[in-house]
Amino acid sequence: MITFHPPRTADKSWAAPYLAQADYRGCEYSFANLFCWSRAYCQEIAQADGFLLIRVCGRMGRSYLYPAGRGDAAAAIRILEEDAAAHGEPLRLVCLTAPQREALEAGFPGRFQLTPDRDGFDYLYDINRLADLGGKKLHAKRNHIHRFLDQNPDWTYEPITPASLPECLEMDRAWHRLSLQREGAAEAEDLSNEGAALRLAMDHFEALGLEGGLIRTGGSVAAFAIGDRLNSDTFDVHFEKAYAGIQGAYAMINREFARWVRGRYPEIKYLNREDDMGVEGLRRAKESYYPDLLLEKYTALARA
Helix, strand or coil, X not given: XXXXXXXXXXXXXXXXXXXXXXXCCCHHHCHHHHHHCHHHHCCEEEEECCEEEEEEEECCEEEECCCEECXXXXXXXXXXXXXXXXXXXXXXXXXXXXXXXXXXXXXXXXXXXXXXXXXXXXXXXXXXXXXXXXXXXHHHHHHHHHHHHHHCCCCEEEECCCCCHHHHHHHHHHHHHHHHHHHCHHXXXXXXXXXXXXXXXXXXXXXXXXXXXXXXXXXXXXXXXXXXXXXXXXXXXXXXXXXXXXXXXXXXXXXXXXXHHHXXXXXXXXXXXXXXXXCHXXXXXHHCCCCCEEECCEEEEECC
């Protein structure tokens, strides 16, 4: 039986090539996400037969992601099935995209019960649309930005550097306190998990290959975004924070970071702004930008 272990920054050197070969658009296949959210979801990794294997422990219990790599995926899935059986459980694959679901059904016809996981769908947006905010549908976003510009004529945008990371961390702490007051105990665990993941991202910013941008008003950080390249045509935005009390700050960091990514990576077609976790307010916010691609996710449970 193979041995899984929590992701370490040093693992990126061997895991990244498997992820590049797979070329998946799902946010689960970002090494930064695997590392930063490993404590919240008990994520562990291993390698076998030319694949990166990922085991997680989320709300459904012990589960696995579809193998990432190139070669005989069915053989890798059988390895996962053996690991699940060793723990007395049926194999459960989570966050399956439609192509992965189809490949699973082709390799194991009738073996798995499949159910959609709407809370896990990723929101993908054409980067040019987010950078330019053209069209009638995004008129409200342009209005938010106009108000921001009117009220903050001294605003500036800059890439995040190791020197500015402490300022972003302090801004996040203030944002966290304000959010707890606004949302209350119901969202406390999600906010705590996100805060822990963000601190790991900041502590290992360069080792993980993360990039980001921030907006200042009055010289202080008012908003920031952090992400990294996910695959050949998609950039993943892992974290996006802005003070709710500054009108248009969220729309502004969204637009400016999209423009920065477009300038740095002209081959990128989509920004993946990840899932909404079933949080109603977050779902409304992501839907308000009218995603160009809603990346469906499924759960597959092996039949007895």
